[in-house]
Amino acid sequence: KSTQGELLGFKTIITPSKEKVKTHIKKVGEVIDKHNCTPQEALIKQLNPIIRGWSNYYSTVVSKETYSECDNIIYSQLKRWGERRHPMKSKTWVARKYWHTHGGNHWTFSTRSDKEGGMKLYRHAETPIVRHVKVKGNKSPFDGDLTYWASRMGKHPEVSTRVATLLKKQKGKCAHCGLTFRDGDLMEVDHIIPKGKGGKDTYSNLQLLHRHCHDDKTARDGSLNCARVKARISEKPCDAKVARTVLKTSQRGDSLT
Structure with missing residues (x-):
């Protein structure tokens, strides 16, 4: 905006620099060349941390197009890697051996398909873009607003x-x-x-609610009835042994009467 508060008609767009992209692609290519004779699984284990770490670093800026370009370049590098390993095989054979279907994507570099539990290469485009949210001008970590800072940072000492x-x-x-x-x-x-x-006690099965919303949800989903049924269940008493009179013999051997 101008000094008068008028929109100037443009905005700042931050993208990964070309030099950083070249450095990243070069590093990935070097790893692929070093693993020319190693199994596919070993190569994926080496590449995944590099790709995931670089993608997470630029996940707060405009990186979607850059991610797609990196995936295309790495695909070409891996294609050459597979063809060098099998010079006597056709390109179709190489593609079927090293690329499988994962989550609807038929061109995933993986050991096996997702249905067979194969290990797959992490793609840059899988990283979600999360924009950085500025801190409100009237907020401070020492203002006691636990809800705001916990929801922003994902942690709070209190x-x-x-x-x-x-x-x-x-x-x-x-x-x-x-x-x-x-x-x-x-x-x-x-x-x-x-x-x-x-239900399991995992984050995928947990949600945070207002207390009154929690009461309403509990009344609707039937979990309250389950708790009542459990409370009604009582243990059955065990069959008690009937006490019997035991006749002891005297030292002489005759029975007591």
Whole structure:
């Protein structure tokens, strides 16, 4: 904006520099060349940390097109890698051996398909772009607003790790009503699939709700009824042994009467 607050008609776009992209591609190519005679699985283990780390570093800027270009270049490098390993085989044979279907993508460099549990190469384009959100001008880490900072950072010394993680995952909003949590709101962790119905205690099955939203959800999903049924179950008494009179013999051997 100008000094008068008018839009100037352009915006700043930050992308990975060409030099950094060239350096990254060169490093990947060197790793591929060094593993010319190693199994495909060993090559994937070496490449995945490099690709994932570089992609995560640039995940906050405009990188989607750059990611696609890098994937295309690495595909060409891997294609040459496969053809050098099998000079007497056709290109179709090489493609069928080293590329399989994963999640609808038929050209995934992997040992086997996803249905067979094969190891696959991580693609740059799989990294989600998450824009950096500026801190509000009136916020401070020392202002006591635990909800805001826990949802922003995913951690806070005065908030449990589980609650802070769910706050960041849900972007500070209740999963039931969709409203933003405010400082002082009563929050409770809920199992999406109740544990009484086989739900697991994992983050994929957890959500953070307002207390009143939690009560409403519990009444609707039937987990309250499951708890009541369990409370009614009581143990059956064991069959007690009937006490019997034991006749002891005297020292002389005759029975006592």
